[in-house]
Amino acid sequence: MSMTIQQRTKEKRIKALRHAGVTEPIFLGEGAWHDAWKVSKDGRELVLRIPKEVAYGKPVTFDHDALMAEYAATKLYYQSVNRAVQGAAPNFFEFYVSAEFTYTLESFGGVPLSLPAMTKEQASQVGAQIGEIYRKTDQIRHDVEGLGYLMWTDEKRLHGSLNGDLHTFIREESAEHLADYKTLCATYPEFKDDVVEQMLDAATELRNDQISVPSLVNQDASPENILLNGNRVCLIDPYPIVYAPRGMAGNFMNLYETFFVALSHTERYQRHRFDLCEAQLKGIAEGFLAGYSDGNQSIVREVRGEQLLQILETAYLHHQLLLQEELTREDTIRYGSKEAITTRLFVLCDALKQFATSRLTEL
Incomplete structure (x- = not known):
């Protein structure tokens, strides 16, 4: 029996929270493409984002290279901004991409x-x-x-x-x-x-x-x-x-x-x-x-x-x-x-x- 979108979303969230090793999730809100939670890890306040199953009225199909490009580009941009003006972007950003579940984890920015x-x-x-x-x-x-x-291939990694x-x-x-x-x-x-x-x-x-x-x-x-x-x-x-x-x-x-x-x-x-x-x-x-x-x-x-x-x-x-x-x-x-x-x-x-x-x- 196939799961509903709500069931699938909940299962992916549970897996992401467990994999990221975070606790105390508090729902922060939803963007166009991601839902966000405030979470704790090792005494730090972080934000966990999970891609939505439906965005702009249509189901989102999993695309490994597109997600890798998006998140690797975000990480590079945050690093560049912090080199330019320390603290002007989250100073911690990690991500995990798989067909089973995907998430990003970053510093709580304010x-x-x-x-x-x-x-x-x-x-x-x-x-x-x-x-x-x-x-x-x-x-x-x-x-x-x-x-x-920006695009991602495993061979060329992040590139224009x-x-x-x-x-x-x-x-x-x-x-x-x-x-x-x-x-x-x-x-x-x-x-x-x-x-x-x-x-x-x-x-x-x-x-x-x-x-x-x-x-x-x-x-x-x-x-x-x-x-x-x-x-x-x-x-x-x-x-x-x-x-x-x-x-x-x-x-x-x-x-x-x-x-x-x-x-x-x-x-x-x-x-x-x-x-x-x-x-x-x-x-x-x-x-x-x-x-x-x-x-x-x-x-x-x-x-x-x-x-x-x-x-x-x-x-x-x-x-x-x-x-x-x-x-x-x-x-x-x-x-x-x-x-x-x-x-x-x-x-x-x-x-x-x-x-x-x-x-x-x-x-």
């Missing part, structure tokens, strides 16, 4: 951010710490071969999914950004705007002229992955990739100044009520840019250019979703119905124009 309770000034201080952590982590050598999303030179990759990506804008303009005439066009040309030219060393950077710095240990920030549950550092700083700015509020009513984000925390999110973004640039205006310019491209790509993603005959359950959880996606596409069109106009002097 309490989650409570955005609604924060003043804009407190939010800005948190952002400044994150910006400094990103800036200093960019300088840490990582020795991962390749670029882009793309080969080649970062500078060439950035130039090709810039050409894609400009082509995506042309497509949006051809499909929705509302996107056509001289200032946006001028700013996109300036932003792509700026990044094409940069020679940057690929860094190990974090693509997922949502508020739920930022903990406070006293007043100190601790970053958890990253999505590390090997990429141009300014690109990920621009991604952070887009998330906090545009994306989270624009998607606040989706099933994925509605419990966070980001629409009620716009001031705090913007405070985090302002602080981040100050901490990341450390007073260097040319860095501000580069990050703002990348942010513009991120807004563009968020809009283009919405266009691609509308081209699908039918949305998957995961798409609906992340982005809502086609009606909601259409409405948001034009909100993003306005955001793109406003951003281009307001940042004209910065590029």
Whole structure:
């Protein structure tokens, strides 16, 4: 007789707790992909995470190499962050991957951010710490071969999914950004705007002229992955990739100044009520840019250019979703119905124009 999902989940949890040698599990909550428990081991407070059986509305099939890549990348990112700013990521992280049960075990990093309770000034201080952590982590050598999303094979171990030179990759990506804008303009005439066009040309030219060393950077710095240990920030549950550092700083700015509020009513984000925390999110973004640039205006310019491209790509993603005959359950959880996606596409069109106009002097 086959077990129910609940029975299978419980059995895997019991095996993981026993294998990890931990006691006193207290349920902390669930993320999109993992459930988390606060546990004790040798007098230390730790967090045990177990992959969920169902994520984004569909069963998760066991994929050894994908889990190894995710957890090995997380371990490397935590090590890099702690080399840059001691204590800014969990200093202990271990994992176990098998078809029978899988888990990660890491230091307890602190309490989650409570955005609604924060003043804009407190939010800005948190952002400044994150910006400094990103800036200093960019300088840490990582020795991962390749670029882009990280993969695992037993032979090559952790490596980037793309080969080649970062500078060439950035130039090709810039050409894609400009082509995506042309497509949006051809499909929705509302996107056509001289200032946006001028700013996109300036932003792509700026990044094409940069020679940057690929860094190990974090693509997922949502508020739920930022903990406070006293007043100190601790970053958890990253999505590390090997990429141009300014690109990920621009991604952070887009998330906090545009994306989270624009998607606040989706099933994925509605419990966070980001629409009620716009001031705090913007405070985090302002602080981040100050901490990341450390007073260097040319860095501000580069990050703002990348942010513009991120807004563009968020809009283009919405266009691609509308081209699908039918949305998957995961798409609906992340982005809502086609009606909601259409409405948001034009909100993003306005955001793109406003951003281009307001940042004209910065590029």
